[in-house]
Amino acid sequence: MTNPQASMTQEVAFGRAVAFWRGRRDLSQKQLAEKLTSQGMKADASAVSRIESGARSVRLVEAMLIADVLNLDLDAFTRFALTPAQQLHRLRRAADAAMQELESPLQRWLDGLADVKGFLDEHPHLVSNLPDSDGELRPDAPDEYFDWVQRRVERMSVSKLTAEELDTRLETEWIAVVPDVATRDELVAIAAEYAKAQILVDERRFRRNSEVV
Structure with missing residues (x-):
């Protein structure tokens, strides 16, 4: 075409x-x-x-x-x-810059979630202190914490907005818009891989921390 x-x-x-x-x-x-x-x-x-x-x-x-x-x-x-070649260069540069800007806040968010989960593992009775927000019931045990967070994130999906709300968001915020579900799923896989790359698994460090009196 x-x-x-x-x-x-x-x-x-x-x-x-x-x-x-x-x-x-x-x-x-x-x-x-x-x-x-x-x-x-x-x-x-x-x-x-x-x-x-x-x-x-x-x-x-x-x-x-x-x-x-x-x-x-x-x-x-x-x-x-711009020429097509210039447009491609500009788009790639913008995507790379956005990825670099995302690195630090993404790491802080993931580290914060891990900290909450670790703290709940040590103090499981505090699970009851988590809020029942947006119609989402709090978890019953620390092992359910990440599932609870995931459900809360899913409720933030722009696909759940009304047409009027979506128009307002598109006017005031940056929202990724793609032509089909397959493209969305490919982008989700890339985002998941990027998030995985920001997490260090170091069992030795945690063992050392737990041995400190």
Whole structure:
């Protein structure tokens, strides 16, 4: 199948991005032109129309000014004007950066869960202190703690949101959206493997700690 983006010129891609964000800012072409003119870029509605159709090339300084006027980063426009190879490089770099940012908080979360489980193993009577939250009954024993946490996490699934709630989340938060269940399951497997890579199993260290009086 032919990718329509592949045959789109950079001018057209940039112009479509300008039209999209202008619409999101609820501005007419004339209003955007007036804002640009007030910032030193002489333009009228016709000039904005040519930019949005890709008929008029935009210099870097003009692109930066358009971004400023629409209160956006330049990347909001240029990412759609990249070549396919540039897009792939950008997407991979973004994914790698996000993975690195995830490493520390993921480790802290998993370590925190392990600490709670270990503490409950030492003080099983404290299981009754866990909350009955979101309709999920507390576990009856320490060995049920991780299952209890998993059920609570499952209740946070974005797939359980109403259409209105989902629209709100998509507007304000980053949510991974995939085309089918198979892709979701492959991503889940990758996430599970990444989480496993952040956990060190060291029985000797725990034995040493337990021997300390």
